Amino acid sequence: MSKKHPVIAVTGSSGAGTSTVKVAFEHMFRREKIVPAVIEGDSFHRYNRADMKKKVAEAEENGCQAFSHFGEDANLFGDLASLFETYGKTGSGKRRLYLHNEEEAEPYKSLNLGAGEFTPWEDIPDGTDLLFYEGLHGCVKTEKADVARHADLKIGVVPVINLEWIQKIHRDTKTRGYSEEAVMDTILRRMHDYVHYIIPQFILTDINFQRVPIVDTSDPIIARDIPTPDESLVVIRFRKMERFSVDFPFLLQMISGSWMSRRNTIVVPGGKMGLAMELILQPILHQIIQDKTKS
Numbered sequence: 001m002s003k004k005h006p007v008i009a010v011t012g013s014s015g016a017g018t019s020t021v022k023v024a025f026e027h028m029f030r031r032e033k034i035v036p037a038v039i040e041g042d043s044f045h046r047y048n049r050a051d052m053k054k055k056v057a058e059a060e061e062n063g064c065q066a067f068s069h070f071g072e073d074a075n076l077f078g079d080l081a082s083l084f085e086t087y088g089k090t091g092s093g094k095r096r097l098y099l100h101n102e103e104e105a106e107p108y109k110s111l112n113l114g115a116g117e118f119t120p121w122e123d124i125p126d127g128t129d130l131l132f133y134e135g136l137h138g139c140v141k142t143e144k145a146d147v148a149r150h151a152d153l154k155i156g157v158v159p160v161i162n163l164e165w166i167q168k169i170h171r172d173t174k175t176r177g178y179s180e181e182a183v184m185d186t187i188l189r190r191m192h193d194y195v196h197y198i199i200p201q202f203i204l205t206d207i208n209f210q211r212v213p214i215v216d217t218s219d220p221i222i223a224r225d226i227p228t229p230d231e232s233l234v235v236i237r238f239r240k241m242e243r244f245s246v247d248f249p250f251l252l253q254m255i256s257g258s259w260m261s262r263r264n265t266i267v268v269p270g271g272k273m274g275l276a277m278e279l280i281l282q283p284i285l286h287q288i289i290q291d292k293t294k295s
Contacts, residue, residue: 003295005091006130006288007084007150009138011041011205012157013070013164013198021157021209022134024277028285029132037087037128041135042098044076045069049116056189068186070193075137077145084150087124087131094121129289139201148204153284156205163213163227165220184221206243209277210235211270232270235261236280244284254279 010021029036047055052074059067068074086093097119099105105115113119124131139148139156148154159167165187172178172186202208211234213227238246241264251266252258255276258268268276 003152003291005088006152006292007088007133008130008153008155008288009084009133009147009151010155010157011133011136011138011140011201013136013194020273021155021277022132024274024281025132025285028278028282032285032289034129034285034289035127036130036132037093037095037124039083039095039131039133039135040098041133041137042100043096043118044080044135044137045098046074046076048118065189066192068190068193070136070190070197072142072144072197077137077140077142077147080137080140081145081147081150084131084133084147088150088152091128092124092126093131095124096121129292136198137201139204140197141200141204142197148201152288154205154207155281156202156208158202158208159211160213160217162217162220163211163232166217166223166226169220169223170226180221206239207280208235208237209273210237211273229270229273234268234270234273234276235265236268236276237262237265239264244287246280251276251279 008025010025025036028034045052052069055074056067059065083093083095097104099108099113099115099117099119101115105113105117108119111119133151137147138151139154141148168187169180169183172183173180178186211232213232215227215231217223217227238244248260248266252260255266255268255272257272258266258276261267266276
């Protein structure tokens with residue numbers, strides 16, 4: 001961990017909604033004139049799209065039905081931990097991009113790169129104020145790699161699992177062209193790694209945002225619509241309130257319809273999730289930058 005070169009990690013499963021937190025931070029970075037070094041979790045997968053398909057097929061031929069992007073064998077956990085540690089010490093490190101689609105790949109056509117491939121590793125530019133990670137494994141901890149210990153602020157995005165499945169099914173069928181059967185096969189194949197690598201991160205996070213639908217999601221496979229924010233609540237849990245001096249009376253006053261469910265937990269209407277994030281995270285981010293300036 002580092003005051004001079006802070007590391008912020010936003011972690012959550014595929015389809016969990018980590019991008020919502022990313023947008024909130026983008027707003028705050030703009031207001032505070034902060035220049036982040038942005039790290040996408042997908043860029044630390046071990047295999048590109050084509051090679052991953054081959055590895056999954058090989059695993060299945062050998063009787064393994066649980067090889068997935070969630071697990072240690074398909075990711076560069078050691079490299080990610082090294083990046084967090086190196087950035088904390090020096091404000092620099094190596095990063096690359098994963099090109100999700102042809103639009104993202106277009107600027108790299110001269111390098112003969114297409115969708116599903118990685119760009120070359122490059123140095124993080126000089127002059128960044130902090131490292132901002134968003135992806136699957138920002139707080140992962142294994143026997144070989146401890147990513148979590150090098151992050152100064154760890155945020156989890158954890159919808160209840162049926163909602164997470166609904167969001168993934170809709171995203172992958174509507175925008176990525178997969179069939180429902182293919183998406184469910186992926187969900188089931190990932191379940192072992194989900195339990196062993198994704199869930200354990202959330203005991204290490206400093207703040208968790210958990211979206212809970214208040215409509216029936218008992219069968220996510222047949223759900224035709226993703227519950228809207230107004231059909232949800234967001235449960236926000238702080239691991240160590242004293243570390244961030246959380247002003248709960250202020251939050252309750254500013255966020256209409258919110259209440260405390262435990263001494264370290266506030267519940268807010270789903271439609272106010274973005275507001276809650278910025279009210280909670282803005283002073284924390286401000287303190288991180290103040291500490292950086294003083295170090």
